[in-house]
Amino acid sequence: MSDLTHEALALDAADGLRAKRAEFVLDDDTVYLDGNSLGALPRSVAGRLSDVVEREWGRLRIRSWTESGWWTAPERVGDRIARLVGAAPGQVVAGDSTSVNVFKAVVAAVRLAGEGRDEILVDAATFPTDGYIAASAARLTGCRVRAVDAADTAAAAGPRTAVALVNHVDYRTGRLHDLPGTTAAVHAAGARVVWDLCHSAGALPVALDANGVDFAVGCTYKYLNGGPGSPAYLYVRRDLQAGFDSPLPGWNSHADPFGMSAAYEPADGAARGRVGTPDILSLLALEAALDVWDGVDITAVRAKSLALTDFFLRCVAAYVPEGRAEPVTPLAHAERGSQVSLRCATGAEEVMAELVRRGVVGDFRRPDVLRFGFTPLYTGFADAERAARVLGEVLGA
Amino acid sequence: MSDLTHEALALDAADGLRAKRAEFVLDDDTVYLDGNSLGALPRSVAGRLSDVVEREWGRLRIRSWTESGWWTAPERVGDRIARLVGAAPGQVVAGDSTSVNVFKAVVAAVRLAGEGRDEILVDAATFPTDGYIAASAARLTGCRVRAVDAADTAAAAGPRTAVALVNHVDYRTGRLHDLPGTTAAVHAAGARVVWDLCHSAGALPVALDANGVDFAVGCTYKYLNGGPGSPAYLYVRRDLQAGFDSPLPGWNSHADPFGMSAAYEPADGAARGRVGTPDILSLLALEAALDVWDGVDITAVRAKSLALTDFFLRCVAAYVPEGRAEPVTPLAHAERGSQVSLRCATGAEEVMAELVRRGVVGDFRRPDVLRFGFTPLYTGFADAERAARVLGEVLGA
Numbered sequence: 053m054s055d056l057t058h059e060a061l062a063l064d065a066a067d068g069l070r071a072k073r074a075e076f077v078l079d080d081d082t083v084y085l086d087g088n089s090l091g092a093l094p095r096s097v098a099g100r101l102s103d104v105v106e107r108e109w110g111r112l113r114i115r116s117w118t119e120s121g122w123w124t125a126p127e128r129v130g131d132r133i134a135r136l137v138g139a140a141p142g143q144v145v146a147g148d149s150t151s152v153n154v155f156k157a158v159v160a161a162v163r164l165a166g167e168g169r170d171e172i173l174v175d176a177a178t179f180p181t182d183g184y185i186a187a188s189a190a191r192l193t194g195c196r197v198r199a200v201d202a203a204d205t206a207a208a209a210g211p212r213t214a215v216a217l218v219n220h221v222d223y224r225t226g227r228l229h230d231l232p233g234t235t236a237a238v239h240a241a242g243a244r245v246v247w248d249l250c251h252s253a254g255a256l257p258v259a260l261d262a263n264g265v266d267f268a269v270g271c272t273y274k275y276l277n278g279g280p281g282s283p284a285y286l287y288v289r290r291d292l293q294a295g296f297d298s299p300l301p302g303w304n305s306h307a308d309p310f311g312m313s314a315a316y317e318p319a320d321g322a323a324r325g326r327v328g329t330p331d332i333l334s335l336l337a338l339e340a341a342l343d344v345w346d347g348v349d350i351t352a353v354r355a356k357s358l359a360l361t362d363f364f365l366r367c368v369a370a371y372v373p374e375g376r377a378e379p380v381t382p383l384a385h386a387e388r389g390s391q392v393s394l395r396c397a398t399g400a401e402e403v404m405a406e407l408v409r410r411g412v413v414g415d416f417r418r419p420d421v422l423r424f425g426f427t428p429l430y431t432g433f434a435d436a437e438r439a440a441r442v443l444g445e446v447l448g449a
Numbered sequence: 450m451s452d453l454t455h456e457a458l459a460l461d462a463a464d465g466l467r468a469k470r471a472e473f474v475l476d477d478d479t480v481y482l483d484g485n486s487l488g489a490l491p492r493s494v495a496g497r498l499s500d501v502v503e504r505e506w507g508r509l510r511i512r513s514w515t516e517s518g519w520w521t522a523p524e525r526v527g528d529r530i531a532r533l534v535g536a537a538p539g540q541v542v543a544g545d546s547t548s549v550n551v552f553k554a555v556v557a558a559v560r561l562a563g564e565g566r567d568e569i570l571v572d573a574a575t576f577p578t579d580g581y582i583a584a585s586a587a588r589l590t591g592c593r594v595r596a597v598d599a600a601d602t603a604a605a606a607g608p609r610t611a612v613a614l615v616n617h618v619d620y621r622t623g624r625l626h627d628l629p630g631t632t633a634a635v636h637a638a639g640a641r642v643v644w645d646l647c648h649s650a651g652a653l654p655v656a657l658d659a660n661g662v663d664f665a666v667g668c669t670y671k672y673l674n675g676g677p678g679s680p681a682y683l684y685v686r687r688d689l690q691a692g693f694d695s696p697l698p699g700w701n702s703h704a705d706p707f708g709m710s711a712a713y714e715p716a717d718g719a720a721r722g723r724v725g726t727p728d729i730l731s732l733l734a735l736e737a738a739l740d741v742w743d744g745v746d747i748t749a750v751r752a753k754s755l756a757l758t759d760f761f762l763r764c765v766a767a768y769v770p771e772g773r774a775e776p777v778t779p780l781a782h783a784e785r786g787s788q789v790s791l792r793c794a795t796g797a798e799e800v801m802a803e804l805v806r807r808g809v810v811g812d813f814r815r816p817d818v819l820r821f822g823f824t825p826l827y828t829g830f831a832d833a834e835r836a837a838r839v840l841g842e843v844l845g846a
Contacts, residue, residue, distance in 0.1 A: 093507035110490035149725025151699030181700035280729035302548030303578035328546025332677035
């Protein structure tokens with residue numbers, strides 16, 4: 053047994069979150085480091101979803117909209133998410149996709165902007181959908197999009213800026229951007245900020261309220277383990293809700309949805325971010341999945357995440373031949389999310405395929421990036437060690 | 450036993466669709482006439498969804514995006530729906546809510562309109578969300594909305610009209626509008642038409658292709674039994690797809706979604722109507738639910754639907770005291786969807802509550818409408834007779 057193997061066992065033995073792993077469906081043959089793309093299945097989901105299908109839908113049918121709490125699920129699930137992103141209740145609503153929520157937030161932010169503000173700043177390295185949707189929002193509202201490095205957003209915001217759309221963690225590099233500093237700088241420039249939390253929520257503290265963030269969006273199928281394509285969410289800061297003017301004013305966001313009035317009158321609160329009928333099966337699967345967070349302190353998650361990625365980087369340095377896989381993810385803790393991306397100049401796609409064949413599941417992002425996501429609720433230090441060791445074997449062969 | 454009871458038994462015995470009822474979870478104590486709001490649970494769903502959760506998500510995890518066909522589910526499920534609305538494959542995509550799909554279709558239609566066309570015609574009695582979303586689309590594209598009676602849409606379309614948004618069946622009255630005639634007239638005026646099929650798909654033949662319809666949207670949780678809030682769908686006629694310019698160009702509609710390009714280049718075909726990551730649990734539950742349509746001829750469904758609503762109207766006339774509940778739904782077959790709405794001037798809400806207590810589940814729509822939906826795959830003539838009889842008891846008391 054190597055020193056790193058011993059160290060991994062000791063670290064796992066001392067891990068305060070270790071018991072959480074048993075709450076997920078995992079097999080010991082696979083090191084699953086793709087929870088930053090699709091979180092593993094929490095054990096609480098299957099039974100709950102069966103009950104939703106067989107009893108709530110099958111037996112109660114239409115009565116479940118009220119008796120089983122379906123109608124209020126978007127706000128209820130939103131409040132469960134809120135705790136994990138540092139938001140007080142009543143500001144997060146679950147539903148639709150991240151893309152659709154980006155559209156709502158960006159258009160609403162533009163509508164709040166003062167005279168002469170017609171610029172939407174977009175993170176130049178953004179996950180593409182944010183950029184596409186921002187461009188559509190710009191086209192429909194008479195704005196223009198300016199792409200800037202996320203780290204330069206604070207400096208770029210100016211008198212023409214209506215809103216900045218920024219990723220908290222870069223999906224490709226795993227770089228964590230400065231949410232407090234960027235938010236403060238964008239505000240100082242008189243503009244609004246929309247944070248995309250897809251790659252940070254559930255992996256590290258977000259502190260939306262404490263930083264006065266205006267709007268945020270995120271998905272729930274990565275670190276929140278909600279299931280494939282599970283509903284996304286939208287945060288609208290409480291004092292902005294009364295002025296939140298959605299470009300998708302569906303009947304679910306009406307003040308009196310069953311009044312069936314031809315005149316639109318928006319609901320108060322987080323419900324204003326709703327659109328159409330909520331996708332109940334996926335939403336209630338997500339709600340069950342969120343049970344794994346009961347009693348979990350997100351600062352402990354962050355501490356373990358950094359310990360895991362630190363340890364993985366050390367193992368990579370020890371096992372992988374020099375020059376074959378270089379970290380792209382920043383080494384500074386303040387700049388690191390919960391993944392490690394390695395640039396593999398030669399044959400990256402095939403390297404990942406071979407890793408998967410050998411039971412180490414990460415993913416590949418073009419042109420040359422190997423991504424390894426560390427999900428502190430169920431990834432252990434022995435997983436990190438094994439992943440680096442197998443990578444070394446593949447790249448040393 | 451009354452004559453109508455005898456007749457119901459004879460009609461059920463002769464019903465060619467009668468065996469379909471066994472494919473749904475239903476209990477004999479309840480007459481469920483709210484399938485026009487939430488369809489009953491098909492027996493095929495629970496087992497399939499368990500497999501999706503426990504094996505595809507739980508065991509295969511990220512691999513299921515390719516190995517379990519998750520990625521292509523929106524088009525695959527779209528093709529299953531296509532057959533039921535008279536569309537050849539490759540023109541329907543499942544996903545998002547009806548409201549979001551109305552937004553895509555109306556904005557895209559406006560963008561296809563010729564110079565000087567800045568008017569969006571909207572069915573004045575529309576289900577409210579269509580009107581709210583059309584107003585938002587108008588505001589974002591510099592158009593104005595004009596509300597007209599759906600039956601007058603053909604006459605109202607003129608040289609300023611960009612698009613008409615019409616409900617195939619009115620949700621409140623159950624009135625079936627003239628899809629072939631209205632489509633032809635709107636086209637003759639040089640405009641496009643978007644049909645909302647929420648209350649017709651699965652209840653009667655729609656014939657989108659045969660009538661040259663431009664765009665259509667619909668939900669899948671009513672007559673298609675997809676489950677609460679199950680994904681909606683969007684039809685874009687094949688020859689319009691290349692010009693379909695979506696206001697929600699999410700990464701799932703990109704020609705090369707995993708290229709992660711900052712430049713948006715739309716996919717060909719129905720996939721162009723996609724937005725964000727599809728909601729897999731709900732989508733695959735819907736796919737399983739659609740199995741009940743295998744081998745079903747929609748013209749037989751329509752024939753039974755009309756026979757059921759004819760019979761129900763006769764039973765109401767026989768059992769309900771004169772003047773207590775008057776049909777709002779047209780008596781002419783060509784103008785009737787698959788529901789019967791009765792105007793109940795006195796205490797309608799309480800009347801429906803009492804019906805539900807007595808095991809007859811319809812619903813109430815303000816201010817005075819009792820709705821009874823007839824879903825030919827699982828509603829029988831004895832159900833219709835019992836519903837009318839219990840209504841007569843409640844109103845005669």
